Amino acid sequence: AQKITQTQPGMFVQEKEAVTLDCTYDTSDPSYGLFWYKQPSSGEMIFLIYQGSYDQQNATEGRYSLNFQKARKSANLVISASQLGDSAMYFCAMREAIYNQGGKLIFGQGTELSVKP
Amino acid sequence: GAVVSQHPSRVICKSGTSVKIECRSLDFQATTMFWYRQFPKKSLMLMATSNEGSKATYEQGVEKDKFLINHASLTLSTLTVTSAHPEDSSFYICSARVGGGGANVLTFGAGSRLTVL
Numbered sequence: 424a425q426k427i428t429q430t431q432p433g434m435f436v437q438e439k440e441a442v443t444l445d446c447t448y449d450t451s452d453p454s455y456g457l458f459w460y461k462q463p464s465s466g467e468m469i470f471l472i473y474q475g476s477y478d479q480q481n482a483t484e485g486r487y488s489l490n491f492q493k494a495r496k497s498a499n500l501v502i503s504a505s506q507l508g509d510s511a512m513y514f515c516a517m518r519e520a521i522y523n524q525g526g527k528l529i530f531g532q533g534t535e536l537s538v539k540p
Numbered sequence: 541g542a543v544v545s546q547h548p549s550r551v552i553c554k555s556g557t558s559v560k561i562e563c564r565s566l567d568f569q570a571t572t573m574f575w576y577r578q579f580p581k582k583s584l585m586l587m588a589t590s591n592e593g594s595k596a597t598y599e600q601g602v603e604k605d606k607f608l609i610n611h612a613s614l615t616l617s618t619l620t621v622t623s624a625h626p627e628d629s630s631f632y633i634c635s636a637r638v639g640g641g642g643a644n645v646l647t648f649g650a651g652s653r654l655t656v657l
Binding site for chain 1: 589635647
């Protein structure tokens with residue numbers, strides 16, 4: 424079964440507007456972490472934001488915020504005030520057993536975001 | 541910040557030859573590194589977990605004799621693609637965990653694009 428699902432293969436957003444990238448996950452582990460990474464065309468993976476399963480508040484990092492709905496098992500990324508440089512692939516990822524140092528990171532299929540001028 | 545260096549960034553080889561990709565943690569020690577493979581516009585697929593001083597743990601379906609992983613020191617892991625074939629052409633990315641606890645983040649190398657002729 425797919426553990427991380429991103430249902431939007433591609434998204435368009437107008438510059439300066441906000442956009443939400445969807446991510447749902449599936450786990451029975453009570454301790455898990457959710458991550459978002461950005462991958463520009465150069466291929467590097469850039470960490471954006473992290474949400475732990477026990478965190479009470481939604482994570483925020485500058486223009487990035489994570490809309491964490493635990494009961495729905497969703498962890499959507501919200502990018503505010505989109506910029507042309509935000510055009511890239513975005514991956515949602517999950518790590519189970521987050522206090523296990525060997526836990527591996529599993530990625531979703533990715534969403535290609537294009538920001539229009 | 542923590543940096544993972546991956547080399548070479550691009551390599552072209554003839555079918556039947558072996559190729560070695562290096563992954564180094566430059567300013568921290570990494571007892572565990574991860575190797576991913578990515579096809580164009582696709583997700584990152586975990587190939588194996590590289591453990592310093594012991595054998596790598598391979599994901600189901602990954603041929604351990606084809607993809608040799610060695611983690612000889614706390615700062616270096618290598619992936620050797622043996623007897624490479626055109627279907628091994630892909631983008632290979634390594635990563636290492638920085639820090640401890642639940643929010644520890646995977647830092648990625650810049651990736652290595654392998655083309656087998």
